[in-house]
Amino acid sequence: MKLISFEVDGVQTYGAVTDEGIIDLGIRMRKYPLLQDILTKEALPKAQKIIDRGITDFEKEDIELLRPIPYPEKIVCIGVNYGNRNEEYKDGSDAPKFPSVFMRTPDSLVPHGEPIMRPPESEQLDYEGEIVIVIGKGGRRIGKENFADHIGGLSIMNEGTLRDWLRHAKFNVTQGKNFAASGSFGPWIVTADEIAGYDDITVKTRVNDETRQDDTTANIIFDFSYIISYLSTFMELKPGDVIATGTPTGAGARFDPPKWLVPGDEVEVEIYGVGTLRNTIEDELPA
Numbered sequence: 169m170k171l172i173s174f175e176v177d178g179v180q181t182y183g184a185v186t187d188e189g190i191i192d193l194g195i196r197m198r199k200y201p202l203l204q205d206i207l208t209k210e211a212l213p214k215a216q217k218i219i220d221r222g223i224t225d226f227e228k229e230d231i232e233l234l235r236p237i238p239y240p241e242k243i244v245c246i247g248v249n250y251g252n253r254n255e256e257y258k259d260g261s262d263a264p265k266f267p268s269v270f271m272r273t274p275d276s277l278v279p280h281g282e283p284i285m286r287p288p289e290s291e292q293l294d295y296e297g298e299i300v301i302v303i304g305k306g307g308r309r310i311g312k313e314n315f316a317d318h319i320g321g322l323s324i325m326n327e328g329t330l331r332d333w334l335r336h337a338k339f340n341v342t343q344g345k346n347f348a349a350s351g352s353f354g355p356w357i358v359t360a361d362e363i364a365g366y367d368d369i370t371v372k373t374r375v376n377d378e379t380r381q382d383d384t385t386a387n388i389i390f391d392f393s394y395i396i397s398y399l400s401t402f403m404e405l406k407p408g409d410v411i412a413t414g415t416p417t418g419a420g421a422r423f424d425p426p427k428w429l430v431p432g433d434e435v436e437v438e439i440y441g442v443g444t445l446r447n448t449i450e451d452e453l454p455a
Contacts, residue, residue, distance in 0.1 A: 172357075173233075181193075191223065191225060242271070242406070264389065277349075280352065286429065289333070298413055303318055303407055315392060316366075323353065326373075371383060
């Protein structure tokens, strides 16, 4: 099923997208107040029964999409996780032994269809198309053999980056990854039961219909089982936590000269089996 968080007439809720329209699950499953609450083996079958009745509440154009998980407790991002991305750096280094990990704030990401904002402090706004894992079952020290039990579903992120703000300090990238509304997340979560496997999922990023990134999880350095096991070693993963799994080669910074995003550009990130996340670029006006 495709699960969304959305707003209608100022009321926020969550539901399912079907060919016929939108089913409001939040009003029917009051025991589960947030979308992440139904990403469990107990609740998902109940949601499926409601969806199978086929009674829709809204037309697709009547709702305003929110981030699929509007305020996750954690948004964890994995850096340099495709083999050919490590080669992009041209520093002669071997593939990393452990993942690069950093965090994002919810408000650094907008939903599907809302504009990504280029801040006045930088013209180096870049795109990074990524597959997102949404945790369904939480845990600590999760074994790699059990990783799939903890995936509630997959979504999509444009992990937008202000490149010249990545190196303001010696070791961290936080500043360049957390400008308000500099990336996007959505449009929905496709539940794990609809994903055939995680070893060969294709991710493509297009800018104004030009394909810039095109790769598959067959080429990632740290697969989903490793990521979940590694992160849960030092943090407790919880339902609704969001993990961005890395971006392929082809970001704008890697062109000569770089191809930064400018107002009017349209960026699409397509994950086969999940969908397409689409946003345009606008300039953020100074306060």
